[in-house]
Amino acid sequence: MSGTGLKHANIEIIKRWLIDLPHVDDDGPSFCLSFAEKMNELGLPLWRLSYTLTTMHPEVLWRTMMWNQEDGIKIVDRPHAQLKQSIYTSSPIPSLRAGGPPIHVSLEKDVMPYPICQDMKELGGTDYFAQGMPFSWGGYGYISWTTKIPGGFDQESIDCLNTIIPFLSRRIELESSYHVMNALLEVYLGKNAARRVRAGAFKRGEGERIPAVIWFCDLRGFTALSDTTEASELIQILDSYFDIVASSIAKHQGEVLKFIGDAVLAIFPILDGNQAACQCALNAADEALAGLKAYNTDRRSAGKIEVANGIALHLGDVTYGNVGAKERLDFTVISPSVNEASRLESLCKPLKTSLTLSEDFINALGREDMVDLGSHELKGVKKPLRVFTFERFQLV
16 A cells, blocks of 8 residues: 555546556456555555446346455345345435435444444444445446544545546446346346357357257146236246246256246257256256245145146257347247257146156166157157156156
């Protein structure tokens, strides 16, 4: 640390640094660490730093970036529900997000106005300073600074922090914009597809042929359920069902590509051999069906109609890429194997099983304890498909 506080002479250095520092596309930690180190280098006796990255995530209100001298970087994604919790309402943040003035609290006093200040005091902090960050779209973020130096931040440091806030706001708004883009791509496309789009695979007609396990599932009796269920409850059912299925797929290295009404299309790319991918898909199916069973237990206890689904797993090559119109693209997979997986799932109900498996899938899995359900003609498929399951998936 070059001194005991920021100097007015450092303001131009900070402005230039904020403009010139290259962006690192890692959703925040690189900039946070570099900024904390730079402020300490220029003389600010910084112990803790915290600020927000805005987001447009359905579950996350904003991302809090935190740095401290002992532990380095910590990232916390704040859920929308936190707006109603005391951790938020009793903090300085509501005032700052409403455009209120900076909040400066000496932690060397006996009475603290906010719980966060009491927490910092108990950890050894001596001074807390928080500012709203005005963004160009009209909203506000916030940033807080905490020190352990006796006497706290000097007035020149506080003046400097107030002077740089418009420039810091623009840089953090830029960091937020990258985070928003990444978050939206991942939510609506999936992590792997989002990564490919960010890497430049976004031209219409571009695709890559890859081997994969193909997952297709849907709810049974969804039309009848729709006719007897209020729209708001139906959405809740679908959300719960999709949570169970999608989390199971993601946990076992799969990727959800599309929700089609009440159906889910996903793939498990072949990365470590056919058998490994097939086992991952089978594990995901086991977990999804167990999750749905637990969900139905709760619905049955509440006197509500249970929901059932069927899952099909198939193995084949797919073309993975952009398909669609000039103004509306879809990142998905297409191939005869995808159609076969969809048709294979339609056999779950007549064959009284919650899981149907193709012969290609079974051969790659390398198991001999399966149940042979025979060969079946499928609509739109030239040759009959031999279908298998396991005993635990058969329905009484």
